[in-house]
Structures are given as structure tokens and as C-alpha cells.
Amino acid sequence: MSPLDKVPCTIVTGFLGAGKTTLIRHLLETANGRRLALIVNEFGDVGVDGDILKGCGIESCPADAIVELANGCICCTVADDFVPALEALLGRAEPPEHIVIETSGLALPKPLVKAFGWPAVRSRVTVDGVVAVVDGAAVAAGRFADDPEALKRQAEGDAALDHDNPLEEVYEDQLLCADLVVLNKSDLMTPEEAAGVAADIVRTVPRAVKVVRTSQGRIDAAVLLGLSAAAEDDLAARPSHHDAEAEHDHDDFDTFVVELPAVAEPETLLARLKATAEAHDILRMKGFVAVDGKPMRLLVQGVGARFSHHFDRAWAPGEARASRLVVIGEKGLDRAAIEQALAA
Numbered sequence: 263m264s265p266l267d268k269v270p271c272t273i274v275t276g277f278l279g280a281g282k283t284t285l286i287r288h289l290l291e292t293a294n295g296r297r298l299a300l301i302v303n304e305f306g307d308v309g310v311d312g313d314i315l316k317g318c319g320i321e322s323c324p325a326d327a328i329v330e331l332a333n334g335c336i337c338c339t340v341a342d343d344f345v346p347a348l349e350a351l352l353g354r355a356e357p358p359e360h361i362v363i364e365t366s367g368l369a370l371p372k373p374l375v376k377a378f379g380w381p382a383v384r385s386r387v388t389v390d391g392v393v394a395v396v397d398g399a400a401v402a403a404g405r406f407a408d409d410p411e412a413l414k415r416q417a418e419g420d421a422a423l424d425h426d427n428p429l430e431e432v433y434e435d436q437l438l439c440a441d442l443v444v445l446n447k448s449d450l451m452t453p454e455e456a457a458g459v460a461a462d463i464v465r466t467v468p469r470a471v472k473v474v475r476t477s478q479g480r481i482d483a484a485v486l487l488g489l490s491a492a493a494e495d496d497l498a499a500r501p502s503h504h505d506a507e508a509e510h511d512h513d514d515f516d517t518f519v520v521e522l523p524a525v526a527e528p529e530t531l532l533a534r535l536k537a538t539a540e541a542h543d544i545l546r547m548k549g550f551v552a553v554d555g556k557p558m559r560l561l562v563q564g565v566g567a568r569f570s571h572h573f574d575r576a577w578a579p580g581e582a583r584a585s586r587l588v589v590i591g592e593k594g595l596d597r598a599a600i601e602q603a604l605a606a
């Protein structure tokens with residue numbers, strides 16, 4: 263590669279728990295030796311995604327080519343966090359051939375794409391493509407749908423037609439910026455549901471956008487990388503609900519970390535997590551848990567009330583066997599009640 267060539271960057275966006283980390287893990291495993299680097303941004307104070315990806319042990323993406331940005335959503339920390347992370351990766355002795363950026367599930371991709379137009383950045387990198395990962399099952403279940411009655415009331419009151427569902431706003435912003443939509447979790451949808459969600463996506467995005475159905479984020483690296491979109495030159499075609507605002511915030515969402523004692527029986531904990539997620543409409547729970555008598559730590563993932571878990575690796579020597587779960591939901595989560603329910 264000549265020094266004048268820009269390093270292509272792929273932005274992977276998608277709502278909480280859509281399957282971004284799963285997709286990137288699959289990409290690392292199938293990238294055929296292409297030298298990759300990752301920037302991983304997570305909402306909430308337990309670094310799960312970076313840990314999962316560093317644990318891949320893929321030679322062409324060593325752990326030190328994975329940078330975690332934990333300090334809020336990447337869309338709000340572009341100048342302070344993202345640009346220095348990018349520069350550090352470009353300055354590596356063996357610079358990456360392609361950089362993949364996993365945004366947090368609540369991040370809006372457009373401010374990040376905009377940063378690629380800044381002079382110091384645009385001379386060195388380009389947005390190869392924005393990939394939006396969609397939890398098809400959640401969309402089919404109406405997770406992102408506005409309440410039609412509330413919209414009607416707004417229309418009758420002649421008020422500005424904002425979404426009454428903050429999830430829908432984030433979901434749509436992510437779709438509207440995409441060059442490729444990965445309709446994931448096909449295994450949890452009927453073919454009719456998948457076709458319905460795909461048609462809705464095509465209707466939502468004003469540009470021609472390709473929708474690819476997947477399960478477990480299994481998509482060929484050749485499809486994902488090399489879109490050559492140069493998205494930073496094409497911002498006008500990527501509308502956002504926040505275009506009129508100089509800044510935005512994530513006030514519609516809450517997060518906190520729950521510390522738990524070691525558990526005797528994972529199944530009992532999982533049942534309690536599921537019941538609590540349902541009772542409090544929790545959007546996302548994830549973290550690591552210590553199980554009595556087990557040398558391995560338990561990785562626990564919850565998206566809505568759907569949970570999965572497995573022992574991902576042994577606790578390292580000297581590592582505290584701490585059980586910590588991040589909880590994310592819409593504003594107004596009853597932290598005390600959730601902590602009490604999980605500790606019961």
C-alpha cells in the first residue's frame with residue numbers, strides 16, 4: 263500500500279444486543295490473514311465486548327490492535343477519544359490494512375462519519391462502509407415501533423412529530439446511515455417475519471441499501487469489507503433525527519453496574535435475571551459471574567428477556583473473581599428494586 267492510500271474503516275452500528283460483537287468475531291475468524299485493528303465502544307461500565315474480541319487470539323488482529331473506548335458513546339466523544347485511538351492504531355509499527363469500529367448500541371453513527379471529514383483525519387482514512395446490524399426478532403416483535411395512538415395525538419395537537427419511542431429514534435438513525443444492513447437473528451424469525459422486517463428497512467432508508475439476512479452474524483468478510491462507500495463525502499444522503507441539533511445526549515437511557523456474590527447454581531441466577539428483565543423492561547444485561555467451585559468465569563448475555571451464558575475462560579491468576587453485570591434500560595429504571603431482585 264502506498265503511503266498516500268487511505269486506510270479503509272468499517273463502522274459497525276446497531277442497537278443494543280443486535281449482534282455487533284458476534285459479527286465482528288466471525289469477521290476476525292474469516293478475514294483470511296488481512297491485518298485488522300478494532301476500536302470497540304461500549305455503553306456501560308463493564309468492558310465485555312473488548313474482552314470477548316481480545317479473547318479470539320487471532321494472529322492478524324492481536325489484542326494490542328484492539329482499543330476499547332469505554333467513556334460514553336463514541337458519537338459524543340469523537341474528538342477526545344476516537345481520533346486519538348485512530349491515530350494510535352495508524353502509528354503502529356505494522357499499521358492495519360483495515361480498521362473496524364464497533365459503536366455502542368446507543369451511538370448515532372452520523373457524528374462519527376462526520377469526523378472522517380475533518381482535515382487531519384480525511385487525509386489518512388476513509389469510511390469504507392457503515393454496516394447496521396439489526397436484531398430482526400426484536401423488530402418483528404415491535405420493540406422499535408411507535409405507539410400509533412401517541413403519534414396520532416401529536417399530529418392532532420399540531421406538535422412536532424417526534425417519535426414517542428426513543429428506541430425507534432436510535433434504530434432509525436442507525437439504519438439511515440447504513441450502506442449495508444445485516445438482518446441478524448434469522449434463526450429467531452419465520453421467513454415471513456424476516457421478509458416483513460426487510461421490506462420495512464428498505465422503506466425506511468431513502469437510498470438503495472442492501473439487506474443481507476444472517477444468523478450469528480455469519481457474513482462473508484468479502485461482503486462486509488470493501489464497500490468503498492466513502493461515506494464521509496455522502497453525508498447529505500444520510501439523514502438523522504438529530505441533524506438540527508448541535509449536540510445530542512443519551513438522556514433517554516440509564517445504565518448501572520450490579521455487583522453480585524459468587525453464585526452456587528447458574529440456572530437459578532439466569533431464571534432470576536430473566537424475571538427481573540421482564541419485570542423492569544430491561545433492554546440489555548451482560549457481564550461476568552463467578553460460580554462456586556468453578557475455575558472458569560461465566561459470561562452472561564441478556565437482550566430483553568432472552569438470555570444466554572457460557573463459561574468463556576479461566577479466571578486469570580490474581581484476577582478478582584468478581585461478578586459484575588451491566589444493566590441498560592430506558593430512563594427511569596428502578597435501580598434499587600433491580601439490585602434487590604438480583605441479590606435475592
Ligand SMILES: Nc1nc2c(ncn2[C@@H]2O[C@H](COP(=O)(O)OP(=O)(O)OP(=O)(O)O)[C@@H](O)[C@H]2O)c(=O)[nH]1
Binds near residue numbers: 479
Ligand atoms: N439467537 C441468536 N442470538 C444471537 C445472534 N447473534 C447474536 N446473538 C446473541 O445475542 C446476544 C448479543 O450479541 P452481541 O454480539 O453481544 O450484540 P452487540 O450488538 O455487540 O451488543 P451491545 O454491544 O451490547 O450493543 C448474545 O447473547 C449473542 O450470542 C443470532 O443470530 N441469533
